[in-house]
Every structure is written in structure tokens, then in C-alpha cells.
Amino acid sequence: xxxKIKEYRKKLKxxxxxxxxxxxxxxxxxxxxxxxxYNPSLELAHKxxxxxxxxxxxxxxxx
Amino acid sequence: MVTKNKVQIAWRYGFAIVLIITGLLxxxxxxxxxxxxxxxxxxxxxxxxxxxxxxxxLQLISNKKRIVxxxxxxxxxxxxxxxxxxxxxxxxxxxxxDGFKQITIPYSYFMSYFICxxxxxxxxxxxxxxxxx
Numbered sequence: 001x002x003x004k005i006k007e008y009r010k011k012l013k014x015x016x017x018x019x020x021x022x023x024x025x026x027x028x029x030x031x032x033x034x035x036x037x038y039n040p041s042l043e044l045a046h047k048x049x050x051x052x053x054x055x056x057x058x059x060x061x062x063x
Numbered sequence: 064m065v066t067k068n069k070v071q072i073a074w075r076y077g078f079a080i081v082l083i084i085t086g087l088l089x090x091x092x093x094x095x096x097x098x099x100x101x102x103x104x105x106x107x108x109x110x111x112x113x114x115x116x117x118x119x120x121l122q123l124i125s126n127k128k129r130i131v132x133x134x135x136x137x138x139x140x141x142x143x144x145x146x147x148x149x150x151x152x153x154x155x156x157x158x159x160x161d162g163f164k165q166i167t168i169p170y171s172y173f174m175s176y177f178i179c180x181x182x183x184x185x186x187x188x189x190x191x192x193x194x195x196x
Binding site for chain 2: 022025026028029032037038040041043044
């Protein structure tokens, strides 16, 4: 799965650590998500969408 | 979440106290078989119980916030599967070795090596999966 987490994160001037703290995961998980090594659950995808101030999950996760 | 933690800590303390009481009872019944380098199984149980109490108390005092996310849980289950497979393979290997040359070490030593091996395999596989997957 392709993601645009890094792109939106940079727009908001957030570090991986900041985003990780907001969505209550480890920084390594955010890194794995950005590199497409891990597919998140629906709950985590929603949290990330909310933290990145987006309207839908499809904006950040591309199948 | 806090309640769950409290329950877990209570269980751990309970287990450590049970170990110490069992150790004291074993000592009072004068069961003095040498066990894992200790003079008796009772002293060993008391020693393990006190080590457990110390570890739990230190964990409580340090109060470090631990994050366990869904990826870590997935990796933990994968590491569990690898460990289970390793136990089966090693058991067969040990059976074959025992067929060639009988293993004559005491059962307590064998089991302690075996348990240490299981913990070692689990930790190594967990760390490797966490880093490379």
C-alpha cells in the first residue's frame, strides 16, 4: 500500500515522533507506514487521518 | 487501562509471594535436594521470589510509559510462532541426539537450559522482526 503520510506530515511541519505521539504508536511504526512496510488497521488509519487534518483515509492511503 | 495494569501488578506480586511461601514450606519439610546450584529447592524458590519482588517494585518505581501498538502486537505473535516452531524442531533434535548418546544431565538443569533457550529465541526473533519487517 502506498501512503502520503510523509508528504502531509511535512506540510504540517511534524516530525515522525510528533505524529507517533498523536496517534499513540511508536516512531518505528510511523516509519514502517511511510515506507509501505506495514498496512495499518482501520482504527489507526482513522487516527492518522485525524492527526494529519484530512477529510478521508483515501487521501493518505492509496491502494 | 490503569485498572488492567493494577490487576497485572497484583497478580505478579501474588505469584512472587506464593513462590516465597512455597519455598519456606519446602524448607520447613526439610527437603534438601541440591537444585540448580542451590543447597535446596526451598532456598532457590525463596531466591526467585525475592528477585521477582525486586523486579516488579523497580518497574513500578521507574514508572516508564510503555507504548504497545498494533504493529508490535503483530510482531509479537509472529515471534511466538517462530518460537513454537523452534521448540518443536529442537525437541526432535534433542530426541535424535539422545538416541545416539544418552543425555545424562539432571532434569532441573535440562529444563532451565530449555526455558532459557525459549526466552532467548523469542527475544532474538522479536528484536529482528521489529528491526527488519
